[in-house]
Amino acid sequence: MSEFLISWDTNGIEAIIPIGEQRSENLVAKLSGQPEPFNIGSTYNMLCMRARFNPQRSPQIWGINVDDSITEAMLREIADTTPQVLVDLVKEKGVKFFGDKMQKSVISY
Secondary structure (H helix, E strand, C coil), rough: CCCEEEECCEEEEEEEHHHHHHHHHHHHHHHCCCCCCCCCHHHHHHHHHHHCHHHHHEEEEEEECCCCCHHHHHHHHHHCCCCHHHHHHHHHHHHHEECCCCCCCCCCC
């Protein structure tokens, strides 16, 4: 299984981060006595901070496990062509880490 951290807001998909791959690279580095190349917690915290500062865009941060046959490139292609399909898939199969319901607009256009 491949693990991804995916965030989006009302403007579209913001980030697709392959955390499973990063975790594997961190383990290899740790076992060989080198510093970990990725700080997954820091990445998550940055996404959360960005989301908290932009509540008007109703940001969401989710995690999802997908079959190994689904690559980061495939997820990015779906995000570019049909982002709602990716959001629906993540909401169906993933776990929500951050996000509130969409805020009501004060002014309608």
